[in-house]
Amino acid sequence: MILVIHAHPYPRSSRSTAALLGAVRDLPELEVRSLYDLYPDFDVDAGAERAALERSGLVVWLHPIYWYTVPALLKQWFEVVLAKGWAYGEGGTALQGKECLWAVTTGADEDAYTEQGKHAHDFSAFAPVVKQTARFCGMRWHEPFVLHGAHIVTEPQLAAAAARLRERLERWAAQRQAR
Amino acid sequence: MHEALIFLAAAVVCVPLASRLGLGSVLGYLIAGAVIGPWGLGLIHGIEQTQVLAELGVVLMLFVIGLELDPRRLLAMRREVFVGGTVQLAVCGAALAAFLLAFGLAWQAALVAGLALALSSTAIGVQALTERKELATETGRAAFGILLFQDIAAIPLIALVPLLAHAGSPNETPLWRKLAVAGLAIAAVVFVGRYLTRPALRLIARVNLRELFTAFALLLVLGVAELVSLAGLSMAMGAFLAGVLLADSEFRHALESDIEPFKGLLLGLFFISVGMTIDFGLLASRPGTIALLLMGFLAIKITALFAVSYALGIRVRGCRFFAFVLSQAGEFGFVVFGSARAAELLSPEWEGLLTITVALSMGATPLLLLFHGWLLGRRAQAAPPADTIDATGPVIIAGFGRFGQIVGRLLLANDVRAVVLDHDLDQIESLRKFGYRVFYGDATRLDLLQAAGADKARLLVNAIDDVNDSVALVDRVRESFPHLPILARARNVSHYFELKLRGVDVAERETFESALKVGRAALEALGMDRYRAREMADAFRRHNIASVDATLPFYQDEARRMSIAKAGREEMERQFARDRERFEREHGGGGWT
Structure with missing residues (x-):
């Protein structure tokens, strides 16, 4: 079971994230939770979210990068859902052995994420916080899926990226079945 | 003109005085009536004419109550009206008939008079409930339901008089025909109220003459009252029905505020006319009999009402209030006793005795309610x-x-x-x-x-x-x-x-927050992202609170406040437009997310 935690404040105005989501949402054994639709008031229902996590084997955090990290509601989701005694700490083993894929889009092209670029760092420099969040809860971290230059990608490029994401999820599902 | 002056002066003197003494306005009107009536200073003579006009007060009051009552709430009151009403009439009527039998009345006379005394006064009861804001409580609803039932029950009761007197002449219409005519009249009122009045009101409202609207409102109420009374029904009940039918119309408040002053004045006149009917001559010649009748009547009726309300499931403290509010005999008594005497069922002497008992029992209600309030106050003080x-x-x-x-x-x-x-x-x-x-x-x-x-x-x-x-x-x-x-x-x-x-x-x-929530839901239903709808509602809230607070210093200055509010609305529109543009720029066609 794949759980897609989708965090986009304005899904109807979304292009790149919407394309990625659209490419995977019809996969079998896949559940999408669009946080901004579920909790526009940020009143995240920890119980419902935990139940969805418990059902899943792979958790996908799918969102645009805002200020080098996750959107505010996903951060809120981390704080409310990944609680001590459930996700970490004594008895906090609910996520042990599950896998995690970070799938994001950025508004700058790849050159911006270099030492000379306007963000002064390679994109991998911004991943550790999220990566460690997953690992701290005992999840296996996959190589992130990053679509750069979401503002300039052409339709064919976007479609190709979406197909790549779909392929990765399908491969995971096939491997899971083989095991 | 001369009489109008006397009525107005008596009311203006007596009512504030009575209110000041804590006796309530009803008692003030009753006293005013007693003072100016034929047995007091004798300033007014034609009581019958006054009574006709005064009854319109009760008619208008029931119309206004009907306006305030949602038809669905009325439907929910079925139990109170039919079960409560039947039980109350049977229990009180039987007890009072037995009481009168003991006074030596024939059984036919005792039955008619007992049932008539079991009816309470809608005017006094509803006035007391409104004054105490009890109309919406469980107790108040039960009391009102019973008053409503009595208005309906009075019709067969009046028809019963000639039957019991064996005086039914051959050309007297049979009961079933009366019922059929009554049913037709109600159907006519429903039809007029549902389908004709609203377009007519819209037409009249467009003329934009306030007094014409008022005239039409009065015409409507009095017309309906006349129609149902021709069919032998109670005018008050017809007006009530008309009110209920218009309760969900857009003219509800306009009708209410137009009728209200007439209602107040004529209702006052009604209480004055009751005060005038108190026959002090008879009171002076038969004080013992009248005191016995009044005390016995009140004791029996209050006890019976208390038992009835307890059986209806009203809580004990509500029962006493219920029993006191309905304790008096009603204005139907006057009509029933009159026709019973005409049918030679009652002697003129007994008609006088019963009429004065009714009038005095009406005067006793405000005093009983004062007593009730005093008991409550004492209990509150007596708390350990x-x-x-x-x-x-x-x-x-x-x-x-x-x-x-x-x-x-x-x-x-x-x-x-x-x-x-x-x-x-x-x-x-x-x-x-x-x-x-x-x-x-x-x-x-x-x-x-x-x-x-x-x-x-x-x-x-x-x-x-x-x-x-x-x-x-x-x-x-x-x-x-x-x-x-x-x-x-x-x-x-x-x-x-x-x-x-x-x-x-x-x-x-x-209502502010819940209205914003519904507004948000509306935006969502129209296809806006849920979080975006929340942001818009947040912006609206901030703006609205700021502009309301900005008018606070000019609260008393209506014109100034309106202009500030208008400026605030315009500013909000501009800001929303700017915000839309910004949103389009960041998240619209050119966005990247």
Whole structure:
């Protein structure tokens, strides 16, 4: 079971994230939770979210990068859902052995994420916080899926990226079945 | 002209005097009538003419009540009306008939008179319920339902008189035909009320002449009353029906405010005319008999009503109020006794005796209700002090209706012990069962606030629904407990201003948040992202609160306030337009996310 935690404040105005989501949402054994639709008031229902996590084997955090990290509601989701005694700490083993894929889009092209670029760092420099969040809860971290230059990608490029994401999820599902 | 002067002068003198003495306005009118009537100063003679005009007061009152009553609520009252009404009429009628039998009346006469005395006065009962804001409570609803039933039951009762007197002449219409005609009249009223009045009102409203609208409103009510009375039904009931039919129309408030002054004046005239019928000559010649009749009547009727209300499931303290409100005999008595005498069922002497009993019992109602209030007050004072000290808590909630309850339950869920003050007895009884510490009483009273621990409380939640009471409570607290913070529920913007001007820090307009929620849901239903709808509602809230607060200093200056409010609306529109552009830029066609 794949759980897609989708965090986009304005899904109807979304292009790149919407394309990625659209490419995977019809996969079998896949559940999408669009946080901004579920909790526009940020009143995240920890119980419902935990139940969805418990059902899943792979958790996908799918969102645009805002200020080098996750959107505010996903951060809120981390704080409310990944609680001590459930996700970490004594008895906090609910996520042990599950896998995690970070799938994001950025508004700058790849050159911006270099030492000379306007963000002064390679994109991998911004991943550790999220990566460690997953690992701290005992999840296996996959190589992130990053679509750069979401503002300039052409339709064919976007479609190709979406197909790549779909392929990765399908491969995971096939491997899971083989095991 | 001459008589109008006398009526007005008598009312203007007697009613404020009676109110001042705590006797209530009804008693004031009754006294005014007794003073100017043929047995008092003898200033007015043609009582019959006055009575015809005065009955219109009752008709208009029932129309206004009908306007305020949602048809669905009326449907929900079926049990009160039919079960309660039948039981009340049977029990009271039988007991009173037996009582009159003991006075030596023939059984036919005793039956008719007993049933007539079992009917209560709609005018007095409803006036008392309205004055005490009891019309919406469980007890008030039951009482009103029974009054409504009596209005219907009076018709067969009047028809019963000639049957019992064996005086039914061959050309007398049979009962089934009367019922058929009555049914037709009701159908006609429903048809007129549902399908003809609204277009007519719209047409009249477009002419834009206020007095024409008023004239039409009066024409409507009096026309319906005339129609049903031709069919042998009670005029008051016809007017009530017409009111109910217009209750959900857009003209409800306009009709209400136009009819209201006529209703008040004519109802006053009604009470005056009752006062005038009191035959002091008879009272002076047969004081013993009349006293015995009145006392016996009141004792039997109150006991029977108490038992009936208890059987209907009203709580004990409500039962006494119920019994007192319905204790008097009604204006139908005059009609029934009159026709019973005409049919030679009653002697003229007995007609006089019964009529005076009815009039005096009407005068007794305000006194009984005063007694009821005194008993309640005594109970509140007699509360043991240990009980009240034990009940002080960090939070006081004044008013525990729909609003206060939500606040109280949220606090209780967080283990905050709140002391609750409310004046609805039925409400209190049921809340106590759930373990709330609820106290009966007028929260604006200083002793009650003190007993609830206002000097030690951390905060006061003012959730009273009546605007005047709410403001009075704030004044009282500011004066006596200046350090107690107040969190208040505001009924509307002007109430919000009144609270803010008195230094209340937290005042929340009661419908504002829920209306924003529905607005949000509407935007979502039209296809807006849920979070975007939330942002728009947030922006609207900020703007609205800021512009309302900006007009606060000019609260009294209507024109100034309107212009500021208008400027605020325009500014909000501009800002929303700017915000839309920004959003388009960031998230529209050119966006990247």
